[in-house]
Amino acid sequence: MLSNLNALIGSRICHDLINPLGAIGNGIELLGLSGVADSPEMALVTDSVQNASAKVRFLRLAFGDATADQVVQHGEILSVLQAISNGGRVTYSWAVPGDPPRLDVRVALLAVMCVETALPLGGDIQITQNQSNWTIKTKHDRLSLDPALWAPLSKGEYADSLTPAQVHFGLLPQMAAQADRKLAFSHGRDWVAVTF
Structure with a gap:
């Protein structure tokens, strides 16, 4: 039996969520280039996608699989923590x-x-x-x-x-x-x- 099955499940869920969030973010960026994204509604959608993406990145590091030889880049951690604190209480x-x-x-x-x-x-x-x-x-x-x-x-x-x-x-x-x-x-x- 796999001893890290829960971590593998966490990694898989995060991987499967981050791809559609990235696609939505890219779509919003394209809308912004065409001038459509200049509205409070689009700003809300943009913020929501960025917050969701940041949370998934955080959860991947917290719940995902890890091995003894892996390191996390200093900049990645700072980026994740900054992104999840945007608009939050913490x-x-x-x-x-x-x-x-x-x-x-x-x-x-x-x-x-x-x-x-x-x-x-x-x-x-x-x-x-x-x-x-x-x-x-x-x-x-x-x-x-x-x-x-x-x-x-x-x-x-x-x-x-x-x-x-x-x-x-x-x-x-x-x-x-x-x-x-x-x-x-x-x-x-x-x-x-x-x-x-």
């Missing part, structure tokens, strides 16, 4: 040098998704690396931390019951183990951090 500060291993990027982005759940009003998420240690952290005076989701992370476990909107809490410990990383979770009144 911004991202990526302070990781060079082209990191894809396995580590996958763990970092799953941790980012977990930290996002603690920010119902939005905020900034910092992703840093100090030598080989990664930290995904946010600070906000109105955090929302569900102990049933967060407490198991430091033990490399996940909650007994997850909804589709919480699936990243289930995948994070598994992907950290695959990357040979140990997760830690810490928090205070106005901050939360995931380290590995």
